[in-house]
Amino acid sequence: xxxxxxxxxxxxxxxxxxxxxxxxxxxxxxxxxxxxxxxxxxxxxxxxxxxxxxxxxxxxxxxxxxxxxxxxxxxxxxxxxxxxxxxxxxxxxxxxxxxxxxxxxxxxxxxxxxxxxxxxxxxxxxxxxxxxxxxxxxxxxxxxxxxxxxxxxxxxxxxxxxxxxxxxxxxxxxxxxxxxxxxxxxxxxxxxxxxxxxxxxxxxxxxxxxxxxxxxxxxxxxxxxxxxxxxxxxxxxxxxxxxxxxxxxxxxxxxxxxxxxxxxxxxxxxxxxxxxxxxxxxxxxxxxxxxxxxxxxxxxxxxxxxxxxxxxxxxxxxxxxxxxxxxxxxxxxxxxxxxxxxxxxxxxxxxxx
Amino acid sequence: xxxxxxxxxxxxxxxxxxxxxxxxxxxxxxxxxxxxxxxxxxxxxxxxxxxxxxxxxxxxxxxxxxxxxxxxxxxxxxxxxxxxxxxxxxxxxxxxxxxxxxxxxxxxxxxxxxxxxxxxxxxxxxxxxxxxxxxxxxxxxxxxxxxxxxxxxxxxxxxxxxxxxxxxxxxxxxxxxxxxxxxxxxxxxxxxxxxxxxxxxxxxxxxxxxxxxxxxxxxxxxxxxxxxxxxxxxxxxxxxxxxxxxxxxxxxxxxxxxxxxxxxxxxxxxxxxxxxxxxxxxxxx
Numbered sequence: 001x002x003x004x005x006x007x008x009x010x011x012x013x014x015x016x017x018x019x020x021x022x023x024x025x026x027x028x029x030x031x032x033x034x035x036x037x038x039x040x041x042x043x044x045x046x047x048x049x050x051x052x053x054x055x056x057x058x059x060x061x062x063x064x065x066x067x068x069x070x071x072x073x074x075x076x077x078x079x080x081x082x083x084x085x086x087x088x089x090x091x092x093x094x095x096x097x098x099x100x101x102x103x104x105x106x107x108x109x110x111x112x113x114x115x116x117x118x119x120x121x122x123x124x125x126x127x128x129x130x131x132x133x134x135x136x137x138x139x140x141x142x143x144x145x146x147x148x149x150x151x152x153x154x155x156x157x158x159x160x161x162x163x164x165x166x167x168x169x170x171x172x173x174x175x176x177x178x179x180x181x182x183x184x185x186x187x188x189x190x191x192x193x194x195x196x197x198x199x200x201x202x203x204x205x206x207x208x209x210x211x212x213x214x215x216x217x218x219x220x221x222x223x224x225x226x227x228x229x230x231x232x233x234x235x236x237x238x239x240x241x242x243x244x245x246x247x248x249x250x251x252x253x254x255x256x257x258x259x260x261x262x263x264x265x266x267x268x269x270x271x272x273x274x275x276x277x278x279x280x281x282x283x284x285x286x287x288x289x290x291x292x293x294x295x296x297x298x299x300x301x302x303x304x305x306x307x308x309x310x311x312x313x314x315x316x317x318x319x320x321x322x323x324x325x326x327x328x329x330x331x332x333x334x335x336x337x338x339x340x341x342x343x344x345x346x347x348x349x350x351x352x353x
Numbered sequence: 354x355x356x357x358x359x360x361x362x363x364x365x366x367x368x369x370x371x372x373x374x375x376x377x378x379x380x381x382x383x384x385x386x387x388x389x390x391x392x393x394x395x396x397x398x399x400x401x402x403x404x405x406x407x408x409x410x411x412x413x414x415x416x417x418x419x420x421x422x423x424x425x426x427x428x429x430x431x432x433x434x435x436x437x438x439x440x441x442x443x444x445x446x447x448x449x450x451x452x453x454x455x456x457x458x459x460x461x462x463x464x465x466x467x468x469x470x471x472x473x474x475x476x477x478x479x480x481x482x483x484x485x486x487x488x489x490x491x492x493x494x495x496x497x498x499x500x501x502x503x504x505x506x507x508x509x510x511x512x513x514x515x516x517x518x519x520x521x522x523x524x525x526x527x528x529x530x531x532x533x534x535x536x537x538x539x540x541x542x543x544x545x546x547x548x549x550x551x552x553x554x555x556x557x558x559x560x561x562x563x564x565x566x567x568x569x570x571x572x573x574x575x576x577x578x579x580x581x582x583x584x585x586x587x588x589x590x591x592x593x594x595x596x597x598x599x600x601x602x603x604x605x606x607x608x609x610x611x612x613x614x615x616x617x618x619x620x621x622x623x624x625x626x627x628x629x630x631x632x633x634x635x636x637x638x
Contacts, residue, residue, distance in 0.1 A: 075444055129629045134388055134443055138576050139622050145573050146615045153611040261569065265451055272448060302463035309455035316449045317438060 025328045026335075030280050033287075034190060041182055050250075053182045055290055056189040057250055058270070060243035062282035063196055064236040065267050070276035071200050072232045073212035075133055077264050078120070078140030079240050081147050082113040084259020086241035087248035088151065091163040102171045102184070105245055113241015114234055121233035126226050141261060148260035162255030169249045176249075185246055192239055196279055199235070206337035208232055269312045275322025278333055284323050359486075364602040366491035369498035371598030372591055373553035374571050375578040376505065377546025379590025382579050384522045384542055387439055387446035391431070392575060393568025394457040395547045398424045399554025400563045401461050404472050413559075414475040421552040428547025432540050440539070454568070462565035474559035494556050501549065502591070509587060518542065522585075574601060577621040583631015593631065597621055 037056065041049045061083050068074045086109040093099045093108060124139045125131060131139075151157050158164075169176040169184070176184055199205055210218045211225050219225050248254045257263060274285020289308065297304050319325060321333065378392045399420045406416025435453060439446035474490035481487075509515035520528040521538045529535050554567070561567060574597050582593025597617065604613030624632070 075447065123626070127626060129626075131626075132629065134447075135580065135625060135629065137444075137447060138388070138580060139625075142573055142577065142618045142622055145569075146618045149611050149614055153609075261573075268448065269452065269455075302459075305459035306456055306463065309452050309459060313435065313449060313452040313456065316445065316452055317435065320445075 024332060026278065026280065026332055029284070029324070029327060033280060033283060034193075037186055037189070041179055046178060049182050050178055051294060053178075053185045053250055054247075055287055056185050057243050057246045058267075058290060059283040059286045060189055060192060060246070061240055061267050062270050062274070062286045063192065063279055064239040064243065066271050066276055066279060066282035067196060067200070067236040067239070068233050069268070070271065070278070070282070071205065071212060072208045072229055073133075073215070074125070074229055074233060075137040076140045076233070076236075077137050077261070077268065078144040079236070079267050080261075080263035081120070081140070081144040081259050082117050082237040082240035083244035083247065083263070084151070084254070084256075085116050085147065086110075086112040086244035087254040087258050088157060088163065090245045091166050091248045091254045092157075094166050095163055100167045100170050100249075102169050102176070105169060105249070106188075106242065109241045109245020110238050111241070113244065114238040117237020117240070118230070118234045121230045121237070125229050125233065130226070141264070144259060144264045145261050148256050151256040151259060157256075160256065162253055162258075164253040166248050166252050166254070181250070185250075188242065188246070192242070193279060193283075196239075200279065201335060201337055203337060204228075209334075209337070271322075273312060273315050273322055275324030275333070277321075278324050278328070278335075281322055281324035288323060360603070360606050362487055362491065364599050366494045367602035368595055368598035369495050370553050370557050371571075371574060371578060371594040373498055373501060373549050373556070374575045375582075375590045375594035376502070377549040378575045379579045379582065379584070379594075380522075380542055380587070381546050383585045383587075383590075384518075385436075385440045385539055387436075387441075387443055387450070388576060388579075389436075389546075390447055390450040390572065391454040391457065392450075392546070392550050393570075393572030394454045394461075395424050395428060395550035395568075396554035396557075396571050397461055397563075397565070397568040398427060398457060399551030400472075400558040400561075400567055401465070401554075402551070403555040403558050404465075404470050404563045407472050412475070413473060417475065417555040420555040421548040424551025424554070425544045425548030428551075429540060429544040431547075432543040436543060437536070437539065454572075458565055458568065465563065465565065467565070470563040472558045472563065490559060497552075497556065501552070506587070573618075574598065577618065577625075580625050581621050581632060589631050596632075 037052065040052050044052065061079060064082075065076060065079045068076045068079075089112045090105045090109050093105065099105070120140070120143055124136050151162075152160055169181060174180075200208065207218065207223055207228055211223070211228055215225055244258070247258070270285040270289055271282045272285070273289055274283065274287075275281030293304065293308070300307070315322060321330070324333065374392065374396060377395075378389060381387065381389050381392075402420035402423045403413070403416045406419060407413050411419075431453060435449065436446075439449050476489040476493055479486040479488050480492060507515075509518060517528070517533045518538055518541075520531070520533055521535045525535050528538075553571075575594065578594035578597040579590045580593070581596060582589035582591065584590075600620070601614060601617045604616060607613075608616075
């Protein structure tokens with residue numbers, strides 16, 4: 001894995017001057033994925049369109065995890081907390097205030113994710129003692145577990161059953177049907193993806209990569225490592241919140257496990273399977289595992305979860321770069337930062353981008 | 354007064370279970386530097402084997418005696434095949450052991466279905482002591498835990514094997530240079546920790562009954578105990594487990610169980626934030 005299994009030097013100068021010019025494959029994968037999603041409703045039956053919008057929503061959640069772990073090295077076992085909390089918030093908005101306008105719902109979901117993740121990260125990441133990886137991992141895990149327990153027993157939140165009957169999303173008098181909802185999700189998914197792509201390929205992303213690979217060194221350079229981490233955690237929390245808000249409207253109800261440990265860890269495993277540290281890898285992981293689950297869980301209801309666990313174990317042990325590692329080279333996986341030429345890292349070839 | 358004493362007794366027996374779980378979790382974290390996410394599933398397996406033995410006609414006490422050995426064997430196999438690849442890679446270890454946990458949990462779920470299965474306690478009834486009634490089985494749990502702690506402490510502090518274990522924990526490089534096979538020590542320690550978790554599972558199954566998600570709660574409380582007590586010592590995690598276990602068993606007598614749970618979690622994380630090296634930091638025991 002990026003910071004666990006690497007034995008060689010930090011990847012910032014992975015493109016040594018001697019590296020031959022190579023053909024980029026990552027954009028091809030990206031175009032293929034987004035192109036497929038763009039035309040999917042015309043190719044598939046209606047119920048599969050609904051499934052595809054679920055894929056994109058979970059992909060958003062996976063991107064949010066990938067940002068914190070794959071790009072900044074923060075192990076978060078609690079991404080579902082922001083997802084679920086935002087889902088509950090928009091469900092409450094619909095139930096108690098009768099608000100289901102997309103202009104209110106989406107900012108609310110985003111805001112809840114943002115605020116909550118800011119609270120969590122400023123508690124876990126900031127402070128006098130730099131937190132250890134295990135502390136952050138256990139802190140987020142515990143937060144998700146506690147939130148799920150609370151939601152399970154809080155009558156106002158519907159207890160075990162959650163909140164049913166979330167109405168369709170609206171805009172004025174327009175109601176988002178399956179197809180319109182699909183394209184709404186698609187647009188948001190594409191927008192978030194592009195924003196994140198710009199973010200991790202900017203100079204901010206370079207600093208994050210530095211923190212991921214050599215946190216102490218970056219600290220000695222004078223970077224405020226904690227602040228960077230808090231910022232990226234908060235951005236990721238906002239994305240998870242957005243996904244949660246969409247998911248509540250997609251499923252039509254919210255329930256306690258939406259913010260629990262199981263979903264949080266599932267997202268982690270999706271990302272690992274697809275390949276952390278590349279945004280499209282996280283998306284591919286969601287698509288691959290969710291589709292396989294969709295296809296196989298009917299025939300093999302008891303065996304499939306076990307098989308899935310074994311597959312993930314094998315990936316973690318033998319293929320730490322995930323699916324995407326099969327398609328793109330290590331050099332491309334690491335990527336370039338900022339505008340070409342002007343601030344290229346030492347040793348990067350001039351034709352890098 | 355009588356209720357208070359009875360409450361104290363219940364708290365003690367629950368704390369004992371936590372201590373059994375954390376003993377293994379803590380020593381694995383201290384020695385190999387990994388947090389074993391599959392530990393809760395060892396508890397589950399211990400409970401499952403006990404139920405399995407009982408369902409196939411064995412007396413409950415015999416099933417309980419055998420379950421830890423069965424879990425130990427599984428733990429040993431996993432250590433040799435998988436876990437040893439994760440030493441000193443804490444993040445990969447979390448993910449890998451989590452995947453292992455998924456495999457074990459879903460296997461058990463497939464075997465028992467989504468059911469809650471009951472196993473009777475081998476000791477039924479209660480002892481009256483100074484006018485108070487104590488459930489025999491809970492007394493037995495406390496006694497067994499004390500015995501296990503005493504035995505492991507003796508093993509670690511009094512024997513030459515214990516000396517080698519402590520050497521591998523304190524300074525693995527020096528231990529290897531002195532001719533100690535840390536590999537073997539790690540394997541034995543992991544097996545022992547797994548067996549202890551299996552024992553805890555076997556002991557709790559009459560109280561909690563058997564279901565597939567039994568392990569998760571124990572896992573998180575165990576982690577909090579280890580972190581609270583501080584990684585790197587024998588006594589620290591036991592103390593942490595004592596604090597977390599007794600707090601989460603005691604608070605429900607005063608406030609609603611869920612609020613109590615959340616409160617314990619938040620408090621534990623808060624204390625860890627202030628004392629990152631645990632409550633025993635600086636006073637190495």
